[in-house]
Amino acid sequence: MTDADTALGLITIDLNAVAANYRHLAGIVGPGCRTAAVVKADAYGLGAVPVTHRLVDAGCRRFFVATPSEAIGLARAIADRRTPDSGIEIAVLDGVDGGSLPSFHAYGLIPVLSAPEQVRLWHEAGGGKPAILQLDSGMSRLGLSLAEIAPLAASGSFDGYAVDTVMSHLACADTPAHPMNESQRRNFDAGVAALPETIRRHAVLSLAASSGIFLGSGFHYGMVRPGAALWGLNPTPHTTNPMSQVVGIKAKIIQVLEIDAGRGVGYGAVYVAPGPRRIATVGVGYADGYPRAAGNRARAYIGDTRVKLVGRVSMDLTTFDVTGLPASAVGPGGLVELMGPHYGADDLARDSDTIGYEVLTRLSRRLHRSYLP
Numbered sequence: 001m002t003d004a005d006t007a008l009g010l011i012t013i014d015l016n017a018v019a020a021n022y023r024h025l026a027g028i029v030g031p032g033c034r035t036a037a038v039v040k041a042d043a044y045g046l047g048a049v050p051v052t053h054r055l056v057d058a059g060c061r062r063f064f065v066a067t068p069s070e071a072i073g074l075a076r077a078i079a080d081r082r083t084p085d086s087g088i089e090i091a092v093l094d095g096v097d098g099g100s101l102p103s104f105h106a107y108g109l110i111p112v113l114s115a116p117e118q119v120r121l122w123h124e125a126g127g128g129k130p131a132i133l134q135l136d137s138g139m140s141r142l143g144l145s146l147a148e149i150a151p152l153a154a155s156g157s158f159d160g161y162a163v164d165t166v167m168s169h170l171a172c173a174d175t176p177a178h179p180m181n182e183s184q185r186r187n188f189d190a191g192v193a194a195l196p197e198t199i200r201r202h203a204v205l206s207l208a209a210s211s212g213i214f215l216g217s218g219f220h221y222g223m224v225r226p227g228a229a230l231w232g233l234n235p236t237p238h239t240t241n242p243m244s245q246v247v248g249i250k251a252k253i254i255q256v257l258e259i260d261a262g263r264g265v266g267y268g269a270v271y272v273a274p275g276p277r278r279i280a281t282v283g284v285g286y287a288d289g290y291p292r293a294a295g296n297r298a299r300a301y302i303g304d305t306r307v308k309l310v311g312r313v314s315m316d317l318t319t320f321d322v323t324g325l326p327a328s329a330v331g332p333g334g335l336v337e338l339m340g341p342h343y344g345a346d347d348l349a350r351d352s353d354t355i356g357y358e359v360l361t362r363l364s365r366r367l368h369r370s371y372l373p
Contacts, residue, residue, distance in 0.1 A: 007368035008252045008283025009290075010335075013046050014372045017244040019058040021230045024243070026059070028213055029220045034204065038227030039074070040066035040093065045289075045363040046231055046247065049077040050371050055230075061087045064225055068092055068100040068109070075107040082108075091132055093142075101125055110164065114142040116152055123157045130164040133199070135191035137168040137184040137207070146187075149194045163199045165206055165223060166192055173211035173219075174237050181215060210235040214242075233356040234346050241346070247360065248340040249290075249367065251282035251300075253332055256322065265319050266311030271296055278323045280307070282336050285316040289362035290338065291352035298351040301337040302330060 004010060026035040037060045043051040052063055052074060065071045071092045075082065082088045089110055095118045096104055096111035104111055105127060113119045114134040122131050136143030144152070152158060168188045172178035188207055192200060205221035210229035212219050214236050229235040232246035257279045265271045265279055286292040295312040300320055307320045322330045339348055345356040352359070 003368050004370065007366075008254070009288050009338075009367040010250045010252075011363065011367045011369045012248040012250075012372060013050075013369060014244075014246050014248075015050065015054040016372060017232065017246045018051055018230055019054055020244045021232065021246070022055055022058045022060060022226075025210075025213055025224070025226050025229060029217075029224050032222075033220045034062070034223040035060065036062040036064060036091075036206075036223055036225045037230060038064045038093075038209065038225050040064060040070060040227070041361045042070075044227065044231050044357065044360045046360065047369060047371070048074055051230075052078055053081065056081055056088060062089045062091060062223075064091045064093055064112075064227075066093050068094075068096070068103055071109045072103055072107055075109065095142075096121060105129070112167070114144065116144070116148050116157075119144070119152050119157045120155075123160055126161045128161050130162040132165040132167060133163050133195070133203070135166065135168045135188060137170075137187040137191065138180060139169055139171040139184070141169070143168060144191070146191055146194055149191065153196050158196055158199060163195075163203045165204045166195065166199065167206040167223075167225070169209065170207060170212045170215075170219075173209065173215060174235070176215055176236075176238075181212075181219075185219060228357055231360060232344065233360070237346070241344075245341055245344060247345060249284075249338040249363075250335040250340075251284040251318070251338055253280045253330065253334045253336060254283050254317070255281045255332060256327075256330055257281070264311075266295075267314055268312060270312055271310040276323075277310075277321055278325075278327075278330070279310065280320045280322045280330055280334075280336065282318050282320065282338075283316060284338065284367070285314050285318055287315045288364045288366050289359075290318060291348065291354060291359065291362070293352040293354065294348060298348055299343060301340070301342045302334070304342070305329075306342070307336070 039048045042048045071090045091110040112132045134143040172180045206223040208219045208224045210226045234241035261275045292313045298309040310321045311319045345359045349356045349359045
């Protein structure tokens, strides 16, 4: 008996699709632009270690995570691949502080320096190791402002280590016509121009993540940093998704009930059967990361037949109306496709008033993961 036999929720992650998505994005920017990969939050819930191994095979050499602890875990897990001549690098988006500084040296991590305090710390204790500078081009979240650059340069805080990359982050890249995209590009260029000449001459510039890649070559600079698009989320939400499907989720049916008109289903009886109905209860709920807000709205599939979620999503259970299916097609132990080719993460997110990023990152370890090579 395997974990898949006992699990009531099953995730499949197609690593070939991840690699295909990486190659597709790298093809868009071309050989003159480096394509990194953002694998923070355990590769958006899909498993940073197996995903990183597959992306290394596909040619990726720089990986971004959010926190030092994520970086340490990844560095340990891929130590056999990360030889001195492999070129594999791990960068930490949240930067460095005094407590994490020893780990950056021990594991060869690259900090993304976003605040004057981080810049000064790395200057004083960085030991000449490379770093990435992040500029605030208008998102007002992380990054050095234009006003902060000159004092840091005058104090010598950019000296003594190599600024490997200068980056920023777009706030509205998934809305191509938004004026903030061009505004941020201009601000980024102005921030780069204010940096010391030695940094401008040697550093790679990076502005675009997944959606930014599709804004055109003017946003590509020397490196792009896709994350969501690698996992099949739509980087162009106003058009057809150009990415391959990566994630599938199926749930096992526990019971099928015949109910009469007027019967409520689930907590709060927010769904009341308008006539005789057959209800399939599956063993996945919000404790598994399936959105509670999807109640009475989301859909799923049994084979090629669409079924509607009825009632509220509870902690461990969700209920679907399978009235239109023959009894022989639906029974205990059968599978309901909660996410897959018919209905992706972006679709479930739309029906849950959220975004695909949140749908993926909330998926629980209670769901059994299987990787397609």
